[in-house]
Amino acid sequence: MPLAGSDKSESGSNAGIRPDLVAGLTAAAVVLPKAMAYATVAGLPVAAGLYTAFVPMIVYALLGTSRVLNVSSTATLAILVGADLGMAVPDGDAQGLIVATATLAALTGGILILASVLHLGFVANFISLPVLTGFKAGIGLVIVFDQVPKLLGIHIAKEGFFRDVLSIAGHLPEASAMTLVVGIAALVLLLLLERALPHSPAPLAVVAGGIAMSWLLGLGAAGVATVGFIPRGLPSITLPTLDLAVQLLPGALGIALMSFTETIAAGRAFALPGEPPIKGDRELLATGAANLSGAFFGAMPAGGGTSQTAVVRAVGGRTQKASLVTAAVSAATMLVLAPLLGLLPQAVLAAIVIVYSIGLIKPMEFAAIRKTRRMEFHWAIAAFLGVLVFGTLQGIVVAIALSLLGLASQAAHPRVHVIGRMRGEDILRPLSSDHPGDETFEGLVVLRPEGRLFFANAEQVSERIREVVTQNKPRVLILDLSRVFDIEYSALQVMIEGERRLAEEGVTVWLAGLNPDVADYLRASGFEDRLGADRILANARVGIHRYLETYGAAEGPTATPMDH
Incomplete structure (x- = not known):
């Protein structure tokens, strides 16, 4: 099967392959640390992030319509997955989480494939841009505060955004000074690198530095929480279970919608003039197949990511060969580097998540909406508060309801x-x-x-x-x-x-x-x-x-x- 977006004139030429090789390696340096960090957001082992940057990425590369879209985990999907898994496996049992993740990813993939068969590609347009802006800002704020305890070296019981903020404040006297120093150092370094060298392998540099510090200074023995044991080797086969399917289905519907919404938005954002058009129904099939296949190999629900796709495009990626290179690096990491990754401080992963989740909060976009259409600004604020007040999964329902309400309001009041x-x-x-x-x-x-x-x-x-x-x-x-x-x-x-x-x-x-x-x-x-x-x-x-x-x-x- 030809790769999506492949160029026959380049297939036999080293000059044609080299840009994708460089883009794939650079993207791997950015994507893999973020994928591991997003796995922790979902309450999963970091290996799940590597698995998500492996099988789903390959499947999308074969089926998708975008030439450069990079499909793996994203911040938004990670927090939605975490909320759904938290309800399905409240005790955090490791084996239960693995099975629940497989079931959730399989449901997400099945929903997307069914939507493709029914030609429901237009459904992604049901969430208006202002509402999506508010929803993502709420998600971004939830993720940031979700990572603050790891940055401080404290543990809190998750009870909702506002209670969690109060709980963090109450546990501040228990913060680990060493963990905080490591986390702040990683945070500052990452911010400086991103500011000086946008789209650079900054996350890889921070991860490498964190592992080196952990090894040289014995941070684990000093009380700094680390990633811990990561099994070496490719992911083993995991089978979904029907027992959890009914319980996870509502969450899977929201995750599928958000996966497709992010995928189609990122694909369209980075499509250049002259490239094949991004086809909604084909994207549903591609992301659905990516999620369904990834479910059997320990992957989280996946979707197209804007930041990693920006890296591929920025360094000259031309086709989906770049994604195959990134997937190959992910496999090599699982086979060779797993023991080293176990030394990585959790605070470093938390810093990575915080830096790349803050980008979901866009005050200037709120200001632009308010300046242009005050009513849509109110919808954006309502979606933002919906996530904080009702939770992430319920927030998606609030976002859709607000979008439909806004559509109905406009239709009911024609000029x-x-x-x-x-x-x-x-x-x-x-x-x-x-x-x-x-x-x-x-x-x-x-x-x-x-x-x-x-x-x-x-x-x-x-x-x-x-x-x-x-x-x-x-x-x-x-x-x-x-x-x-x-x-x-x-x-x-x-x-x-x-x-x-x-x-x-x-x-x-x-x-x-x-x-x-x-x-x-x-x-x-x-x-x-x-x-x-x-x-x-x-x-x-x-x-x-x-x-x-x-x-x-x-x-x-x-x-x-x-x-x-």
């Missing part, structure tokens, strides 16, 4: 513009204080509703029309339907009844700019015959010209200013 004509030009546009000199016509009102008209907004649109008609008392009302792409049966009945009432009041309704589908619905309902062909116009301009020819109305601002 209805009063239209004027630019003075001296045959250009129609909504009346606005930005251009007060636009012409309107005595006895004529032109209204332009926008969007789909259906049962949820039909009465509101009707009321808005009546407000304008009552205010201006026109002889003719032109409804410009050029921006209405669909009209549902309930809305059509409201329109027919509204026209009848206006006719009783002496107002004649003309319809203009009907698209073919809307015209067909009007014809099937008999409304077109009732109006007559002379009241169905090609567009609003034709209607204005006909009105002026028929009634000889004077041009200029109406006596009663229109509310727009």
Whole structure:
């Protein structure tokens, strides 16, 4: 099977392979330490992170549509996985966690594959960007405070974000000075390296330094918690169990949605002009197969990561050969370096998680949303608080509910513009204080509703029309339907009844700019015959010209200013 995004002209050339080789090695230096750190976020052994950067990465490389997307664990997925596993295996039993992880990854993969078969790639768009911004910021804050105890060398019982913050404050006197020094040193070094050399193998340098310090100074014996024993060798086969499937299914649905959302967002973000398009349904299949296959080899649920993909692109990666190189390095690490990784202080891993999770919190994005659309800013804040108050898994439900609520709110409140004509030009546009000199016509009102008209907004649109008609008392009302792409049966009945009432009041309704589908619905309902062909116009301009020819109305601002 050809690799996704492979280039036949490069396949036989060392010059073509070299960029992907360099990109794969560099990405491995960044991805593998982060993958191990994210495994600890999920409450799993660090080896699970290495496994996630192995099998899922290979499978996606063979099936995905992105040329450079790097698929492994991510901060968001890690915290969701940890929350789900915490409920399924509350006692933290090692074998129970392994089986539960396999079951969760298999469910996630199965859901994604089923979604691909059902062509549900559009579902990722159900979480709006402002809501996703709030959700990820909440996740980022949860992850940071989740790692603070490891940075301090203390242990707390997890009881929810706000209680955990209070618990950390209460345990501060018990903090280990040596652990804190190691963690702060790693944190500062990582921040400095990332600032000076973005997309560099900074995590690898920090991990190597942490292992060296642990070995030379005997940090484990001094009370600094280390990773501990990591089995050497490739992952063994782990079978999911049906016993846990029902319990883990709700969490798997949320993880699958977030995996696909992150994957499609990262894939599109790093696609260059001229490269194959990112196909939603194919991405569902690729990420689903990656998760399903990884489930049998100890991998956590995986998805496309923005930061690691940025590394691949930044150092010149061109095809999925780079991901295969990264997976090969992961396998080599499991086979050779496992004993050394056991010396790594937990505080160093916590520092890595904190540095790369802070990036999920984007105050400037909140500010941009607030400046542009205050209502969407409120949705973002609500999603942010939803994660902190209700928890990570419930937070995903809050995020989806808010997105759907925002969509329903927008659909239920379509704009209805009063239209004027630019003075001296045959250009129609909504009346606005930005251009007060636009012409309107005595006895004529032109209204332009926008969007789909259906049962949820039909009465509101009707009321808005009546407000304008009552205010201006026109002889003719032109409804410009050029921006209405669909009209549902309930809305059509409201329109027919509204026209009848206006006719009783002496107002004649003309319809203009009907698209073919809307015209067909009007014809099937008999409304077109009732109006007559002379009241169905090609567009609003034709209607204005006909009105002026028929009634000889004077041009200029109406006596009663229109509310727009």
